[in-house]
Amino acid sequence: MNPQIALPILIPLLAGAVSLMFWRSRLMQRLIAVAGTGLLLLASVWLLVSVVREGILVLQVGDWPAPFGISLVADLLGAIMVVLTGIIGFAVALYSLATTGRGHEAYGYFPLMHLLLAGVAGAFLTGDIFNLYVWFEVMLVASFALLILGSEKAQMEGAIKYVTLNLLSSVIFLVAVGLLYGMVGTLNMADIARRMASLEDSGMADVLAMMFMVAFGIKAAAFPLFFWLPASYHTPPVAVSALFAGLLTKVGVYALFRVFTLIFHHSPGYTHEILLWGAGLTMLSGVLGAAAQYEFRRILSFHIVSQIGYMILGLALFTPLAIIGGVFYIMHHILVKTNLFLVSGIVHRLQGSYQLKRLGGLYRSHPWLAVLFLIPALSLAGMPPLSGFFAKFIVIRAGLEAEAYGITAIALLVGLLTLYSMIKIWSEVFWKTAPDRDEVDANPAVDQREIWLMSLPAVGLALCTLFIGLNAAPLYALAEASADELLAPERYIEAVLGPLGETSP
Numbered sequence: 001m002n003p004q005i006a007l008p009i010l011i012p013l014l015a016g017a018v019s020l021m022f023w024r025s026r027l028m029q030r031l032i033a034v035a036g037t038g039l040l041l042l043a044s045v046w047l048l049v050s051v052v053r054e055g056i057l058v059l060q061v062g063d064w065p066a067p068f069g070i071s072l073v074a075d076l077l078g079a080i081m082v083v084l085t086g087i088i089g090f091a092v093a094l095y096s097l098a099t100t101g102r103g104h105e106a107y108g109y110f111p112l113m114h115l116l117l118a119g120v121a122g123a124f125l126t127g128d129i130f131n132l133y134v135w136f137e138v139m140l141v142a143s144f145a146l147l148i149l150g151s152e153k154a155q156m157e158g159a160i161k162y163v164t165l166n167l168l169s170s171v172i173f174l175v176a177v178g179l180l181y182g183m184v185g186t187l188n189m190a191d192i193a194r195r196m197a198s199l200e201d202s203g204m205a206d207v208l209a210m211m212f213m214v215a216f217g218i219k220a221a222a223f224p225l226f227f228w229l230p231a232s233y234h235t236p237p238v239a240v241s242a243l244f245a246g247l248l249t250k251v252g253v254y255a256l257f258r259v260f261t262l263i264f265h266h267s268p269g270y271t272h273e274i275l276l277w278g279a280g281l282t283m284l285s286g287v288l289g290a291a292a293q294y295e296f297r298r299i300l301s302f303h304i305v306s307q308i309g310y311m312i313l314g315l316a317l318f319t320p321l322a323i324i325g326g327v328f329y330i331m332h333h334i335l336v337k338t339n340l341f342l343v344s345g346i347v348h349r350l351q352g353s354y355q356l357k358r359l360g361g362l363y364r365s366h367p368w369l370a371v372l373f374l375i376p377a378l379s380l381a382g383m384p385p386l387s388g389f390f391a392k393f394i395v396i397r398a399g400l401e402a403e404a405y406g407i408t409a410i411a412l413l414v415g416l417l418t419l420y421s422m423i424k425i426w427s428e429v430f431w432k433t434a435p436d437r438d439e440v441d442a443n444p445a446v447d448q449r450e451i452w453l454m455s456l457p458a459v460g461l462a463l464c465t466l467f468i469g470l471n472a473a474p475l476y477a478l479a480e481a482s483a484d485e486l487l488a489p490e491r492y493i494e495a496v497l498g499p500l501g502e503t504s505p
Contacts, residue, residue: 016114219252283309361434
């Protein structure tokens, strides 16, 4: 028995339920939010340490043996993703104390946040393909509710696009699961992988691979069905934007990594060729969209799309170094992108707008905030010695070793255009002279205590970025061990089913 596997799911579910019990107490909901996400972080670190020490951990729910029952599985990739979920959840919970109004809290902001975190952790730890679909739907319900809190026109427009495309993804996913079950007669991912290796109907396997690629590609905001993301992520409260930016698309990326290294490990090369094209077009479309924007959060939203391309590139190349680069890139990007949204919220609180033309002068009035922006911004662009440099370096080196020179050139170009976008934000928000106050949005009185509370999680994430950049070797080793597991699916299968895929207790 490995009960620590279930804790990252149970803790946010329990915290959400307790938070609902204290519906009328704003103080208790806030205390539960911080305590719940703090416990989630501690439980996720415990899980990662256990996986590093003991190898892949498995919990058979209800003590039913696999593949007959539901399995929770924690390998290195899943455990890493759960730790990142804990970090982002805790940071956003602290940030929300200063940014979430009474109105949003009264409509269930904190219980919905806990439900979303439970869905994300469940997706990372499930060993059952149908339960992966269930956790996706839990995330969709919670994220849609968070997206429409406040019911402003822009929020509703973004939410409609968001839910429409994600429902399409869910339908494709569910149909693919049904067809897959009809072919192999099981929903346990380890058992599916074992049976797919000897499946004679390769044509149907190819169809299923494409269906999962499309379904998870939509969830990950990959080209061409990514436009729901920049249409929606800039509309909700900034804490919600930060939570979405850090975690939601990465669940789609994780699902791609899981399915195409486990279930379709033996699929023909053309699926990865399609992923390669998708990665390049995702990078280009995202970064060009960002270059055309002049709204802080819309720029950052388009850059989520472009950076997803680097992660998919690691999977598409499908070499050991490329998989290492993809995993390292996920770790780096979750921290950096969340932090950039947190900084955008501080800027908005100080000057009352997200429009770059209405901002300015913050380098002179708040130099510490300028530094706090530069750390994740330069990391996103891949500047040394920050975490993004090593993430991009590994992926680009993998592209060169695989002789994929075209996609490598695109990756380098996208890095330069990302730097352009970050310099544009720096120039408009921090460097130029502040516009006259009568030309900008009305700015409410700024509570300095709230500013410092908003800055605390941003400083913590910036320190994580610096730590990774200045001490990349341990995280590289962790990503390397994770890649070794992904490229040896028999280790996952044996951990879940027993030696040689035995199904007896």
